[in-house]
Amino acid sequence: MNEITEELLAEFKERMKLSDDEDGNLTRILKASTEDLIDKCGDYDVHVNERFKELVFERSRYAYNDAIEYFDNNFLTQITTLAISKALSSSSSVEGDTSEKE
Template sequence: MHISHSSEDDNLKRLLSFSNADLQEKCGKFDIDENERAKELVFERTRYAYNDALEYFNDNFLSQINSLGLSISLKEGEPDAAV
């Protein structure tokens, strides 16, 4: 999304927020500043939402969504994860 003006900022922030919430619901809680895979998926989902193609996102990124969810689940199961 090559947007060079600020008139879309509020809409993009809203779409990013929705994408973050949707992926955390599917995959588990993550810190977007620390998890590059999660950040990339949030951006990709937002791109699909912005272009009115959200119905294709889950199918096109299913393996990455599953991988992120699995890595988050495994990390939560680690003994030091609660520390």
């Protein structure tokens, strides 16, 4: 689901104005950013949810520039918003499941 595809890598490289000689490193950075943000925000698909993809790209930019320690504080509002949205959607689907059983 959240595989780092060539398309996602190309989109990130274009945004960062990077060349092809760093593909392995950039793929690792994107993968780590995706996994970290899934842990914090919930299970979003980076290929489907544009807000989640934006956060993945921003975290990857911070990691690439050796400034990862600043990411969480600088993007706390966006991280929290996605986490709350995921929690609310999970909660409403659980409530819907229990009401169907009654």
